């Protein structure tokens with residue numbers, strides 16, 4: 101086979117090595133525009149896991165690489181005069197120059213024809229090879245040449261960074277956060293050889309410009325950074341090597357190959373330097389492509405297989421890289437956290453490392469985090485905690501207070517419509533459904549979306565709070581929860597707005613009823629689907645009526661004994677449609693600016709707050725984004741959160757979307773938690789987070805990192821009403837069983 105690799109970086113060289121090794125008859129040419137020992141940047145990082153992969157593929161390269169390593173286990177986070185160390189991270193650093201030298205030597209020894217100082221301007225001269233590897237790096241000319249086929253997407257990130265070196269021999273992967281009059285400068289530093297370390301300085305574009313670094317020469321950049329990090333560098337100098345300020349592009353491609361040309365390494369994908377995976381990904385691409393060629397008869401089938409195998413792996417790493425780079429773009433937001441929480445937030449930023457992973461790597465560090473969370477919970481609730489007589493509880497099992505409501509732990513059963521009520525009256529199904537979840541150990545159980553009038557329902561099966569029978573029926577559930585469990589119970593009050601008069605969920609979600617419809621109201625006459633009923637735009641009389649319905653239902657909720665009241669401002673129901681600019685096109689004082697769009701929902705909130713007892717808390721569920729062009733922005737959501745907080749809202753339940761049918765949500769693990777964190781830190785209001793919280797590791801991480809105050813789980817609780825009890829059991833933490841079930845305390849469940 102005749103193979104041409106354009107680019108002699110890790111991807112091109114390693115692929116050349118592997119193909120020559122696979123079959124010495126393969127003719128492999130690597131064309132590299134630079135000289136053999138030109139390289140830019142300083143060190144590269146490999147995790148221990150990556151090295152194991154490399155060992156299995158080419159022992160010689162692995163051997164040579166590992167001989168040149170600086171290995172470390174610790175991460176040191178320098179923050180506000182403290183150094184927080186977390187151990188057990190297992191990384192190795194080496195010089196990029198040395199890595200390339202090893203790969204070049206190995207390639208040449210196997211007979212790869214490596215031609216330096218050969219710039220490929222025009223690929224057509226090489227297209228007669230069987231396979232053309234575009235390993236020409238992040239600015240790949242070949243990718244651009246065939247852009248209409250590869251459909252590349254480059255997301256240039258806003259922060260600026262510069263790659264510097266230093267002789268300071270860091271003993272750990274080190275982070276600094278130094279602030280001066282121009283802003284906050286973050287440093288990512290690690291040792292890669294005896295007296296050589298990489299020193300990456302990163303800041304926002306604003307700080308970069310304020311500091312005049314947009315005009316600075318390399319020498320001036322070095323001088324500025326040496327002055328800023330004088331104390332930490334302890335007399336060591338910073339070194340430059342084409343150290344220009346850059347912004348980072350996240351590179352993605354819709355297609356990875358075209359004809360016999362295939363993209364490898366940075367040309368096809370990048371992963372931010374804060375997760376240090378670029379070189380690993382490039383080398384793993386080479387392994388995957390070699391394997392695909394070995395197991396397929398045609399090049400085309402092999403290229404398809406390569407893309408099919410690598411794409412999900414790369415996308416997963418890019419998702420982790422995205423949250424990691426965003427953490428560094430928004431570090432200013434975390435600067436008011438206390439050092440322990442700041443460090444935990446930094447270490448768990450990509451969601452790959454959780455509270456539980458960290459516990460395996462570094463139990464002492466996690467114990468310190470748990471103690472800190474418990475101390476804060478103790479201050480917040482005034483309770484004595486287990487910390488007083490031994491180990492601190494896992495973060496999810498710390499209590500939380502809202503006004504006079506004391507929650508035993510941070511797990512909440514999310515409101516979930518059961519579509520099983522009769523003219524709003526709930527029945528035995530609801531008693532068993534909510535009762536069993538209350539016995540399941542969560543701190544708070546939320547009743548389903550409960551509608552303030554018959555016309556406010558989504559479907560004929562929805563629960564209501566508009567007839568005296570409703571109080572009686574709900575009171576039965578509330579009393580059961582209060583008498584038989586230690587959970588508290590909340591009611592979610594709502595009006596369905598333009599999403600009303602639709603079928604039961606399992607008969608067609610949001611689909612209009614075929615008969616017995618009731619009239620709909622909304623801020624503007626925009627139907628949900630084209631074939632949905634067009635709602636009547638609300639006039640003042642409608643607004644007064646709905647507000648009064650909410651107030652009446654609030655009085656009934658109090659009568660039924662609920663502990664917390666949540667108003668539904670999310671998911672495209674009535675009050676949410678006032679807030680979203682996509683569903684509110686009013687020209688009066690209730691449409692237009694955010695202030696105007698919030699006016700009516702706040703009128704309802706104020707009227708309800710006046711009726712709901714002062715000592716009981718209120719929450720509001722919001723859709724933080726519409727996930728649609730022209731929809732609610734995150735800045736607007738933060739602003740709306742501030743308004744709600746000023747009006748006496750105690751906690752925001754941060755959900756997202758479902759406001760318009762053409763939304764394009766980005767699902768995934770904890771997909772809405774970043775919104776909760778944003779609101780909590782920027783608007784300064786406690787939050788609940790909801791959406792694909794899958795494990796107790798997630799729940800502990802969220803609470804310890806301050807991404808939310810409460811974790812709300814919906815489907816997890818449908819699957820397992822005892823989710824919290826199971827989480828406790830897994831963590832060796834005990835929560836009380838009801839008297840009737842006390843024998844379980846001496847029972848060990850086994851599923852395998």
Ligand SMILES: Cc1cc2nc3c(=O)[nH]c(=O)nc-3n(C[C@H](O)[C@H](O)[C@H](O)COP(=O)(O)OP(=O)(O)OC[C@H]3O[C@@H](n4cnc5c(N)ncnc54)[C@H](O)[C@@H]3O)c2cc1C
Nearest residue numbers: 107109110111133141144145220236237365366378379382
């Ligand atoms: C300064 C710096 C430091 C880094 N540090 C780390 C790190 O610590 N850990 C990590 O995992 N990753 C790191 N990375 C990222 C890592 O270097 C890349 O992800 C990795 O090198 C990708 O390998 P590659 O072979 O795809 O691309 P590259 O290493 O960029 O190689 C592409 C090669 O193609 C050559 N080329 C481009 N166009 C042509 C042409 N037209 N004709 C001929 N040759 C051409 C270039 O000269 C270059 O040598 C760093 C990157 C930089 C720039």
Ligand SMILES: Cc1cc2nc3c(=O)[nH]c(=O)nc-3n(C[C@H](O)[C@H](O)[C@H](O)COP(=O)(O)O)c2cc1C
Nearest residue numbers: 514515516517548549790791792793813814815816
């Ligand atoms: C069956 C079902 C019914 C739901 N009903 C409601 C509801 O009444 N009110 C509400 O705000 N959200 C409702 N939701 C949304 C959930 O509360 C939650 O926000 C969503 O399912 C994401 O959480 P999860 O990933 O833990 O399931 C419902 C979800 C499900 C699965």
